[in-house]
Amino acid sequence: MGYQGHFRVWRGSDQGGGLEDFTVEVNEGEVVLDVIHRLQATQTPDLAVRWNCKAGKCGSCSAEINGKPRLLCMTRMSVFAEDETVTVTPMRTFPVIRDLVTDVSYNYKKAREIPSFRPPTGVGPGEYRMQQVDVERSQEFRKCIECFLCNNTCHVIRDHEENKESFAGPRFLMRVAELEMHPLDEADRVDQAQATHGLGLCNITKCCTDVCPENIKITDNALIPMKERVADQRYDPLVWLGNKLFRRS
Known part of the structure; x- marks a missing residue:
């Protein structure tokens, strides 16, 4: 009735x-x-x-x-x-x-700032080979329907308009994580996430995960792993020493 x-x-x-x-x-x-x-x-x-x-x-x-x-x-x-x-x-x-x-054009601007998938030189379409575990790791992120509810609820940009210029928001940090977890992608996504897309501004409150209609674990499976990779690459003393000894950037 x-x-x-x-x-x-x-x-x-x-x-x-x-x-x-x-x-x-x-x-x-x-x-x-x-x-x-x-x-x-x-x-x-x-x-x-x-x-x-x-x-x-x-x-x-x-x-x-x-x-x-x-x-x-x-x-x-x-x-x-x-x-x-x-x-x-x-x-x-x-x-x-x-x-x-x-007007959600902010989101499309951020999408254009992410470099596309960069496969190894000499490997053409149809020649990619991946383990199933590698496929499953990023497959969850492909469920995103780009409703932008996660970006909308993220207080980093919801409460601080000035952060929009330097922060990609959880939806596109998740996209960076998806590419970083692809075993054939050769771009340096870790440095991009921190220096270009503002990963450091995220304080993992999980508000993005809470509103996701596809139940993607954005915080646990994308943002936190990316923060761990940033910490390993930038702040791990052994990695720092290895970079100095072998002159790696």
């Missing part, structure tokens, strides 16, 4: 805005995106919301529901009490374009 749900939805643009209250029908089995679509159809035809697959695989409908970064299409209305007010706001870390739609 359906009921009348209470919603507060942020309306506005980059010039400003605020929360507006709505009462809208909610039916059994629906997700928040269903209700937002009904709101568009019945009360606010100009409400802007980004979405595509409605199956939790495209990452388009990222927003914040009752203050928590989530996918609208994967948040079931059954998790809320019928008399509870559901507040839907745009992702806070990125500039608002209109209503629930934000």
Whole structure:
């Protein structure tokens, strides 16, 4: 059976805005995106919301529901009490374009800063050989749907706009880790992660892992291993001595 749900939805643009209250029908089995679509159809035809697959695989409908970064299409209305007010706001870390739609171009800029896979010289496509354990190590990271909820919740850029220039965020530090863990990649990803992508700014609070809709263990399996590799390469006294003795950079 359906009921009348209470919603507060942020309306506005980059010039400003605020929360507006709505009462809208909610039916059994629906997700928040269903209700937002009904709101568009019945009360606010100009409400802007980004979405595509409605199956939790495209990452388009990222927003914040009752203050928590989530996918609208994967948040079931059954998790809320019928008399509870559901507040839907745009992702806070990125500039608002209109209503629930934000400008996530920051993320694509950071993606372009990461050098692509660099295979060994003389090894062509189709000639790569890897152990299964090496495949499995980075396969988890390939599940990322680029919803950017991890970057949105990361306080390094959420609370400090000035860090955006020097910090790639957990999504793209995870991409660096994926390439670093590839046994055939010959680029120096460890130094890049620290010097270029701001790995040192991450203090592993696991907030990125907590909001990942694909349940990727971003902190434990990507960020912490990269920090360990940085520590080994830059601060291990034996490695430092070996670099001095053998004149390695």
